[in-house]
Amino acid sequence: MKTPREILLKRHQSANAKLDRLRTEVLSTTLSHPIRALRRDGQEDIPLAVRALLVVWRELIWPCRRAWAGMAALWLVMWGINRGLSDTPKATRSAHTASASALFQALEEQRRLLAELIPAVSSQPAEPPRRNPKPQRSTL
Numbered sequence: 001m002k003t004p005r006e007i008l009l010k011r012h013q014s015a016n017a018k019l020d021r022l023r024t025e026v027l028s029t030t031l032s033h034p035i036r037a038l039r040r041d042g043q044e045d046i047p048l049a050v051r052a053l054l055v056v057w058r059e060l061i062w063p064c065r066r067a068w069a070g071m072a073a074l075w076l077v078m079w080g081i082n083r084g085l086s087d088t089p090k091a092t093r094s095a096h097t098a099s100a101s102a103l104f105q106a107l108e109e110q111r112r113l114l115a116e117l118i119p120a121v122s123s124q125p126a127e128p129p130r131r132n133p134k135p136q137r138s139t140l
Helices: 004-011 013-032 033-039 050-084 089-096 101-120
Strands: none
Touching: 004 013
């Protein structure tokens, strides 16, 4: 009994000759006009720098366009978040309008509170620091 593989190979054996003929036709037309095959849409008139940029675009950017678009979208989202979280001009304006006398008054108040707290802490008797005894050896 014949296997399915043998049946399929016998049925499509005639296609091999047609495929070989088609392959030789395509290769002969391509090899008979090598200059036309190398030129794409009249690129010989384009300067070298522009051609190099086109090659970079075709080889690096275009195949990964979804990844590049995703990265660009992420950058835009991060830029929007950064812009939204930054200080607003109104807040920075009000911070600059505080007078120097108000700042000095707040500083003096902090110094007064600190002076009140320091004597309260230092009035407690200071304990001498404990010295750690040397570790004792245990006899086993």
